[in-house]
Amino acid sequence: MTAFLDTHLQPLRDIFGEARVLWQAHDLVSYSFDASFGSYLPDVVVQPLTTDEVSRLMKYANRHLVPVTPRGHSTCLSGGPLPVRGGIVADMSRMNRTLTVDREDLVAVVSPGVLTAAIHEAAEREGLMYPPDPSSSQVSTIGGNLAENSGGPRGLKYGVTKDYVIGLEIVTPEGEIVRTGGRTVKNVTGYDLTKLIVGSEGTLAIITEATLRLIPKPQATETLMAVFDDLVASGRAISAILASGILPAKIEIMDQASIVAVENFEPCGLPRDAEAIVLVELDGHPAAIRDEIDRVRQSCEQYGAREVRVARTAAERNELWRGRKLVSPAIARIKPTKISEDITVPKSKIPLAFQRLKEIRERYGLHLVIFGHAGDGNLHPNIVADKRDQGEMRRVESAVADIFALAIELGGTLSGEHGIGTMKAPFLELELGAVGVEMMRRIKRSWDPNDILNPGKIFAEPGQRLVLTDE
């Protein structure tokens, strides 16, 4: 038993019972990482089931100045659930009792531990849709999606997680229970705490319940794949589609490195010699999208697509999407260490961003793969490397810094949907300026004066920089 456990194990068992306080080495290791880089051992893990338990936890932690890091299923790509200062991890994934869909009010009420995919299914059973669809939705909890304001491919037409959250029950860093927003879309009663909490990466409150806005499920879907010999031309085709007055549900892109990785991993019949594949999905009224998919085809052909395929059946649609879904697992096979970036640029800058990312790849001689949600400018340049190769990792550090600088230079942002967490914290001032960061810190300090809740995230320590090597 550590000194930490000598002091805190029994009081935590008094709150959670013996079975829901985990402290053995193998448990702590399981809670030491997420889908990003680095790992940090907590001192103890607790598994709350009720709001009251979360409240008691935060009051206890404040009294004893112990850090608390909330966590769902830790699919996070920016380090949100990493207990970087040790202390207590609050595993919220077992708080998953509530999932009700109200067809009349067009809302769902959910516990934080509910799987995102379960919300999709519950909504669809009522003829409704919960649009946010991050690629981890089969395994991620809604609590994590809310903390990080997850995005996904439907951002172009439907926005992101935040756009569908209209009410929250939260526990403040000091253990008070507060309800924000409600069951109505229109609400201007006081400051919008709901949208402040969503995306605050678990640093301002622990979410214990959420009310989500649902919409009628679109009646029909059309899917198209276009193959381009030139990456920059594909960017121009995307701009042309968006300028034509059509708002697709999704516009996704894979560059040649993504295509080759997929074909090496699991052949899908994708053309290895193409520089880009663009996938477009429309949803809505069947008559409307039949007309619109023809116009999308014309835009692609006009900007030099060498081949355009429109799916006629659900099976064909799944086949078109299969390659895109395999990109992440495929590139993870190339080399053991994957650095996933998440910049977003204004729509008009998409072709230029492709060009400049190619230059960064050449400059550092790295395996840089580009794919992502091109329609909303949210690109995922992924670098695959081997963290045992210190020289390569130093080149990765430089390339990542260049990618961030590129995003800012093009009027974009460091992070479109993954969050800042630990790795991007040193770059925050680059985008927001010193005063911008200070105004955010003021909110954090006023809500969490003891810096108890998920400390070490978003805001960099003095002198902190991105380190991927073992230095």
Added chain:
Amino acid sequence: MTAFLDTHLQPLRDIFGEARVLWQAHDLVSYSFDASFGSYLPDVVVQPLTTDEVSRLMKYANRHLVPVTPRGHSTCLSGGPLPVRGGIVADMSRMNRTLTVDREDLVAVVSPGVLTAAIHEAAEREGLMYPPDPSSSQVSTIGGNLAENSGGPRGLKYGVTKDYVIGLEIVTPEGEIVRTGGRTVKNVTGYDLTKLIVGSEGTLAIITEATLRLIPKPQATETLMAVFDDLVASGRAISAILASGILPAKIEIMDQASIVAVENFEPCGLPRDAEAIVLVELDGHPAAIRDEIDRVRQSCEQYGAREVRVARTAAERNELWRGRKLVSPAIARIKPTKISEDITVPKSKIPLAFQRLKEIRERYGLHLVIFGHAGDGNLHPNIVADKRDQGEMRRVESAVADIFALAIELGGTLSGEHGIGTMKAPFLELELGAVGVEMMRRIKRSWDPNDILNPGKIFAEPGQRLVLTDE
């Protein structure tokens, strides 16, 4: 010259020049009221033209502890621009130089003094739409819309002002210039200051520029009017439309008192004996909405509409909307004092809300008129009275308190789109609880430690209550 002017006139002239510092009695009176209740004289009015001037103003005001109240064209219905503690009014309406629409990025960049209607026009010239459409849009400034997070009839399908703001330039209460967000829809870099500022009623920052998201303009519109003999049945028809999978751009309602007021004001051929008229507008692809308008008609007929009319031409469409647009001016003629409320209830509670509002009308024997954006549950119960009749005004005070209690009881909110301002501040705790209000106050204090920027709004003074009489 007052003591205030003796001290502050010359320093303010040093910032703004002589012509843009107003201090004569007739000027001060012009800046003492908005479209809500009550009036307060400022000590002086300044008219900034640049962000730098606003920054210098706030630095000066902080040094000398003088309140500053920002203001657009003061169409506000909740007292946002009232200088309740005197001091300086910052008239932002002359800061109106920038209005650029970028068709590729689907954004508009605007100065705070630009008219909302001018943004609508500029977007439409490019085949785009800026959806938020508060009824004052012909005269309101976008800065005021942003401060109050204005709504309007399109909230049902398109959301409110906040949903279209992706970036801001602001001046903090201490005079620092900060940029929040950017030109991309996806952005999770740090806390969402953009959505915190929008709707904060000018208490956290002065907005000096905004980047607004635009969408492709819908190709076609269909409009339908349904007449009901029973108000509660009309609520059920609205619920049925929403449950059928159709998302109209607008669903508006007028009760019998509204209909009679309009017919007395300017006859439009509306049936005086009907208990409710419902107006539904669909927009989108022409084939889709032709099909959908038929289904809306069926829902109305199924729930007892005695007459349903679908507009065939633009002229017919305007004719159907004419009566609805006349409600506000028509009821203002009945009695001299109009108290406009703004509750919002969950969609399923719309019929019950109608029933209970009828009961409140009977209980206090008041002239209470109900109209509003029924599709998103945002109702505008308006009470017309005569402020010289103290007994009637006391009954109005009680009725307003009952309306707020009703909204909360039905799971709704005090304010859907008008804001809290001065009049609703005493009721804030009713909805948010003491801790909820305290967490908002912490943000205010951390950003504006001297309580310089628009003091006296949102948060009540100890013991403050709603007073409409001359007591």
